[in-house]
Amino acid sequence: MIDINNKELDYFQPIQIAEGVHWVGYADSNGGLHCNPYIIIDDGEVVLIDGGSRDDFSTVMLKILRLGINPKQINRLIYQHFDPDLCGNLPHLEAIIPNPELKIISHKDNNVFINYYSSASPKLCIEEIGYAYTFKSGRRLEFYRTPYAHAPGSFITYDCKTRTLFSSDIFGSYDDVNWSLYSNIPKECYNCKPEINCRLTQTECPIHSILDFHRKNMNSAESLNYALDQIENLDPLLVAPQHGSLIDSKEKLTMIIDKLREEKYIGFDYFLQRTRNGKD
Ligand SMILES: [Fe+2]
């Protein structure tokens, strides 16, 4: 396991975050977001989760190659919903993966739209495969639906071997603050009411950035809380979101979940509330 206190992490390289699990992500300077594709290598079998955008294909692919992976080892592409920040490079990936066994795993409500990126590879629906993918070694990935958090077909992926949860857009964050792969929230901030600028550190508040992302990008408090229930039940050791930073302690995860649950105005309710207050 990586030493997360090591400040010398080289973000130009793939970074191992758990046994056989590697971050192969990048900063999207256009969108003001970090995007975090992850790759799982298990006994020579490879699965890529939320592969990334079209423009950043070369960055992701270079990191995959630096892991010593031959693209034909990639067996499955998992897409936890259908947005372009995670699906945009699908045609590029298909072009470079000479594996006739390559299949896409998503939910059928996502596959309708993923077909518009490419209809070349067969698409499996998580419901039809028992909400799980099992590597040849027996390592099991489980899929849990998180409907409308934020897409109708959204789901999250749990690696039973390492207890890593790939949480898709849940726990995402804008890059308003200095990004680091492992979330860096001072303990002093756990009990404070998040504001844009932290009263303690006088810098932009990472918790505020997470809350802001969910207010705008999740559909409703109800759908977000449903997703948070799933996550709490799984009790992961490590949470790996598609944007923002890794959450590597239960205490930190609980704090963020509690703050998200306090948010009453999410999605359309957030829009209405801002409109009523003359902010939109
Ligand atoms: Fe999304």
Ligand SMILES: [Fe+2]
């Ligand atoms: Fe996203």
